[in-house]
Amino acid sequence: MPANSTEIFRILTVAPNLIQIEVMDADQFKQDANDFTIGSYLKISDDSNTSIIALVQSFKIKETSSGGTADSTNPSFILDAQPIGFLDDDGKFKRGGQQIAIPPNNVSIADDTILKGIYESVDEDKKFCFANLAQKPSVEIAVDGDKFFSKHIAVVGSTGSGKSGTVARILQEGINPTADQTERGVLNNTHILLFDLHGEYKTAFPKSKKLDVNSLVLPYWLMNSEELEEMFIESNV
Ligand SMILES: Nc1ncnc2c1ncn2[C@@H]1O[C@H](COP(=O)(O)OP(=O)(O)O)[C@@H](O)[C@H]1O
Ligand SMILES: [Mg+2]
Known part of the structure; x- marks a missing residue:
């Protein structure tokens, strides 16, 4: 009560x-x-x-x-x-x-x-949900997907507060097919390029194509003379 x-x-x-x-x-x-x-x-x-x-x-x-x-x-x-x-x-x-x-x-x-x-005042067809209210998990937090993804987003917080987890969750939800897509049997056509400098998102996206130092081949012709020089000529300074 x-x-x-x-x-x-x-x-x-x-x-x-x-x-x-x-x-x-x-x-x-x-x-x-x-x-x-x-x-x-x-x-x-x-x-x-x-x-x-x-x-x-x-x-x-x-x-x-x-x-x-x-x-x-x-x-x-x-x-x-x-x-x-x-x-x-x-x-x-x-x-x-x-x-x-x-x-x-x-x-x-x-x-x-x-x-x-x-929290759920967004139009049904624009709803993008990736979180629940901490105080009341039964309440879903919906944002307007169109507005959310057409702007820049910053996730801020102190170390350990869950920023990386939040980013992973947003992207996972972003590549999930919507209820409407599932119904029509079509795939979600979202393409995401993630620069994972600390290698922390690997497990969050097991099906993704991964490029790392070992699998990335850079042809010489792609580099200009300064880049080639930097790579092959040892500096004696
Ligand atoms: N929503 C959440 N609920 C519970 N635990 C979480 C949540 N988000 C993150 N964590 C936990 O908090 C810890 C730090 O999260 P992380 O995303 O790495 O923080 P940050 O990137 O802000 O330093 C991790 O161990 C993670 O499992
Ligand atoms: Mg982090």
Whole structure:
């Protein structure tokens, strides 16, 4: 059951890029939100049923004022959330800003339907899926394939965060025949040339044609005089 109660949450701050929410009943919250983490989504609505969707950025324990008798056995938490979009009149997710009447009065954890709406809003025939949402693996993340492949892409992250894995996954999915192609019995006509300088993609593409130093033959006539000189004349500097 998604948490949905004014007794659990209280909104403290509403700013264009930050909404602070106090979790007053931590026990009830834990029960309702067993897989709630940083990066989870919240739905914040006002009386007129306008809803914004916010992404949880951090948790902290609320400091009680000195001398206060707030019970330390059941501390309340503060969630910092960043608004990322809103639900329009049809309940469809849109990125960007939306005014919300202040104070908003209802906070709930975004359910599967909302998450699917955020990530699966691409037209059916343009969908290109290569990932699932880490917080909810049942939610597929679809991008518009036409837009995705007609632009340059950079995969960034620290070492070990999974960049090479992501690239391999994107390419594997890119050469897979689509459902429509499978139905019509045609092959996927994608051609990919991969410069694998560290030799790390070999196992990800077992059926690919591989060229390496041993199998690559460069004819002399392909090289110009400088390249031939570099190769055959030892420099004495
Ligand atoms: N989506 C993923 N889920 C779980 N483990 C992953 C995922 N992507 C990569 N890994 C693991 O993380 C490690 C580092 O991944 P890698 O793609 O080599 O990182 P990078 O290229 O960013 O240094 C590998 O051992 C890989 O198995
Ligand atoms: Mg790598």
